Amino acid sequence: MTDDTQRLSRQLGLKFNNPALLVNALTHRSASGTNNERLEFLGDGALNFIIASALYERKPECDEGSLSRLRANLVRGVTLSEIARDLKLGDYLNLGTGELKSGGFRRDSILADAVEAIIGAVYLDAGFAACQAFVLRLFKTRLDNLPEPEELVDPKTRLQEYLQGHQLPLPNYNTLQVSGKSHAQTFLVECAIPALGQRTEATASSRRKGEQAAARAMLDIVLSLSPKPIDSKGP
Amino acid sequence: MTDDTQRLSRQLGLKFNNPALLVNALTHRSASGTNNERLEFLGDGALNFIIASALYERKPECDEGSLSRLRANLVRGVTLSEIARDLKLGDYLNLGTGELKSGGFRRDSILADAVEAIIGAVYLDAGFAACQAFVLRLFKTRLDNLPEPEELVDPKTRLQEYLQGHQLPLPNYNTLQVSGKSHAQTFLVECAIPALGQRTEATASSRRKGEQAAARAMLDIVLSLSPKPIDSKGP
Numbered sequence: 001m002t003d004d005t006q007r008l009s010r011q012l013g014l015k016f017n018n019p020a021l022l023v024n025a026l027t028h029r030s031a032s033g034t035n036n037e038r039l040e041f042l043g044d045g046a047l048n049f050i051i052a053s054a055l056y057e058r059k060p061e062c063d064e065g066s067l068s069r070l071r072a073n074l075v076r077g078v079t080l081s082e083i084a085r086d087l088k089l090g091d092y093l094n095l096g097t098g099e100l101k102s103g104g105f106r107r108d109s110i111l112a113d114a115v116e117a118i119i120g121a122v123y124l125d126a127g128f129a130a131c132q133a134f135v136l137r138l139f140k141t142r143l144d145n146l147p148e149p150e151e152l153v154d155p156k157t158r159l160q161e162y163l164q165g166h167q168l169p170l171p172n173y174n175t176l177q178v179s180g181k182s183h184a185q186t187f188l189v190e191c192a193i194p195a196l197g198q199r200t201e202a203t204a205s206s207r208r209k210g211e212q213a214a215a216r217a218m219l220d221i222v223l224s225l226s227p228k229p230i231d232s233k234g235p
Numbered sequence: 236m237t238d239d240t241q242r243l244s245r246q247l248g249l250k251f252n253n254p255a256l257l258v259n260a261l262t263h264r265s266a267s268g269t270n271n272e273r274l275e276f277l278g279d280g281a282l283n284f285i286i287a288s289a290l291y292e293r294k295p296e297c298d299e300g301s302l303s304r305l306r307a308n309l310v311r312g313v314t315l316s317e318i319a320r321d322l323k324l325g326d327y328l329n330l331g332t333g334e335l336k337s338g339g340f341r342r343d344s345i346l347a348d349a350v351e352a353i354i355g356a357v358y359l360d361a362g363f364a365a366c367q368a369f370v371l372r373l374f375k376t377r378l379d380n381l382p383e384p385e386e387l388v389d390p391k392t393r394l395q396e397y398l399q400g401h402q403l404p405l406p407n408y409n410t411l412q413v414s415g416k417s418h419a420q421t422f423l424v425e426c427a428i429p430a431l432g433q434r435t436e437a438t439a440s441s442r443r444k445g446e447q448a449a450a451r452a453m454l455d456i457v458l459s460l461s462p463k464p465i466d467s468k469g470p
Contacts (some may be wrong), residue, residue: 044287045286045288046284063272068276128364128367129363191320
């Protein structure tokens with residue numbers, strides 16, 4: 001084990017019986033045929049289950065839909081790459097020369113995969129209990145500060161559920177304008193509920209994002225309407 | 236614990252410290268608000284991880300793509316409902332009066348969910364090692380007789396990968412004829428590679444199934460072609 005991986009082990013609070021597993025977990029496929037992809041597969045499974053179990057225990061009031069949303073939010077790539085950055089994992093990765101220079105999304109995805117691979121390595125090295133303790137340590141702050149499950153529902157779905165729940169008409173989404181060159185387009189999207197006399201607009205880098213932003217604005221409007229919003233007329 | 240659940244416990248090779256967990260795992264939401272949906276969420280996570288770990292160990296030669304395919308094949312609903320039928324789990328389910336009569340797909344899905352819920356119950360009742368032993372027992376025959384990972388790739392994908400790998404032109408899929416009434420339509424679908432002078436046809440209950448069947452027939456043809464198939468002309 002090199003000084004580097006020893007330092008990382010200490011920082012992770014781990015003592016590897018087989019340090020080669022940690023080296024393997026840090027090795028991207030661009031650097032070697034013996035890389036972290038199988039460990040990532042294993043670690044992804046361990047992570048999903050350990051987080052499921054933690055949420056089951058901590059959220060007795062949540063149904064399975066809310067538990068699923070909370071889990072998806074915790075184990076998604078963005079969260080994992082944040083954790084990797086906190087651990088300065090990028091300093092320890094073994095990357096091929098091509099990947100060394102890559103930034104942005106590819107880099108985030110490589111970091112997230114390495115977190116999963118380390119989780120897989122801990123499971124192989126020390127068993128389930130040690131792996132569980134490690135994952136709960138990595139996610140402690142996030143598990144102690146869980147969002148409300150409904151915050152994790154996307155605005156279009158929340159708007160639709162609210163309208164259906166109140167016997168209100170559903171919205172239409174229309175793309176009003178697409179501008180910019182093909183690799184950097186901007187979408188002006190409208191969310192309209194003609195029967196309520198309400199419409200909102202949003203501009204975003206994709207149709208989907210524009211619809212979500214317009215739905216969020218519409219949600220604010222319908223939530224602020226009077227108890228009989230079907231009779232109200234918007235501006 | 237009723238005689239019924241005692242009998243099922245024995246049959247599953249389990250001794251529950253908290254038998255209420257097994258009763259809960261067998262209770263569909265149509266029967267009670269205290270049902271198996273949260274246990275199913277937990278058991279789904281445990282099952283996915285335990286199978287991932289078993290495959291990692293048994294298939295050192297498989298990359299993560301093959302491991303994922305093997306796992307998906309083992310944990311999908313069809314496999315779980317087969318396991319449930321082997322266990323005669325249907326005899327032990329607590330269903331609401333509406334669901335008692337339902338058959339077919341709904342019934343299969345309820346059975347599959349109950350298998351996952353029982354796995355979750357075993358984890359809560361006896362911990363990870365006991366849960367792992369239980370899952371490995373349930374899946375023993377299937378784990379001892381794993382298919383080749385490439386058998387699990389659908390024919391359209393296999394055909395495309397083969398053609399790309401041999402610098403051959405890709406196929407077109409065309410629906411030649413749709414017949415029958417809307418609830419029982421039949422699709423005649425063609426897979427054509429004009430540059431190879433090859434075409435196949437298949438009839439199926441959906442466009443997608445027809446394309447897959449036509450692709451499978453085309454795969455047989457291209458695999459039997461000479462090493463320079465681009466020059467050959469089909470019948």
